[in-house]
Amino acid sequence: MKKIYPKEWLKLHPYQIVDEVDRYYTDVANQIYQVLNTPLADGMFEEKDARYFSLCLTAWFEDVISQVGIWTTFTAACKKRYGNWLPFYPLDDNYYPDEINVEDIRFLLWHHIQFSSRDEGRIINPENPVIELFANELYCILDEIYETAPENERLWQFMHPKGKGGLNSFEKYRLVLQWFHYDSYFNIENQKQYEDELEETTSDLSEDWQGKKNLLVYNTYTALMLQGRRDLLSLTSCEWLALWAEQNNGPQEWRSTKEYIESFFLLTGEDDGFLYLQDLCGKDEVYRVTKDSFDLSSIKDRQVGESVALCTLLHYGKVWNQIGIMSLLPSLNNDIKQAVESLRDKKEHRNEKAVYEDFIRATGGKPFYFCKSRQEMIDFLTHEMKYRTAEGLKLPSIRAKHGLILMASPRTGLYIQTQLCECVKSPDNPFYDAKAAAQKALSFLLSPDVIPYDLSCMLQDRGMLPDAMLNSLKGEEYGRKFLQQNAxxxxxxFFHRCREKDYDA
Structure with a gap:
């Protein structure tokens, strides 16, 4: 077994120099790793994943001991959103949110195993008895040292700059945001998302872009730091730090830093400290953006009333900051006007809303319509919705052995599900099959490839997926009830979405 060294431990921390506290927790990580380096764990983790989990679980323990507040922010948000401190597990008065609990370890084990299994398409049952077995053993190790483990004051100070005399600045905030998003134990998916998107972005660059590869790297890194939502609450990291600051007496500026705007902006004014940018894709609001956040030498040709900027603004404190790459365009020509209109349509879901209204009108108010065949679907689209196929365009061949579902929402527009019609329970669905639904309906709750998030929520809220179940050693009925309780x-x-942001109930 290859030992974990402090250098590896530091990758989860916002500093570079090892001290005695880091050595202590590295030893703890090795104890955890030794437990996981057994034949029983072979089916759960690959070796590299076991090492990473050992580090992350130790960092979670350090977070609780040092009262940094990352984990307690999550459990408090769980309580508010889902009605319990944690999903899955029955909790009683013996669960203490600000201490370590065996249920916390069970959940973190499940989360890491599920993440490492996603590429295989496996769904891990949170009640897996092997997970429970390891959680109990790991809890015993950590519980034994709970009263004597040292606090990491450097980590606490990093997250509490104001209370410990640190700088309460935008640059400090960016450092915390970057560390939290990419390197903290809490966000285990973000680095992989960045690597995947970067590979996709740079894999087939034209010669013109080869020399600008570093810009693409920086832009991808920054954009995901602001927009990525692959955490346990499906929030952006800015929103997450705002939650943390509210709960942990963090800087006031962090609590209000939730909003970013990516858009085309017209430069409407300038003074000694600020540029004034009018959002062309929103409500024409003018934003006061500090010059300190710009590389002014790269936009020295700017002209008030003429220049158009394509950039991202982040609200921090009482001012806006430009963050990431900015493209400065000389004027609002016809090509830019078309791009502006296209982005405005996308932001406001104009096309989707128009399709939804047509759909609701055609169905008499229902957001779904069941078809027995491809031809029936075409008839509905052409005769009821009054749509016409573009000249030369042929609709794809569709095998409708078990029917088709047409669904619509203001966010998604029209969506056609061609494979799993039999899973949806409705008086209007002649293909509904409870037995088939018990085997397949889980996909509607857990697979973004099967259905958009808001439509999945709609089907759940209307009770149209009653047969969906998670395989359980306790039987089908228990697996069905367990899934419904945690749906x-x-x-x-699994969708990296949340109802307060992505679903209009």
Missing amino acids: HFLTDY
């Missing part, structure tokens, strides 16, 4: 969390988790 809200699981759908958020």
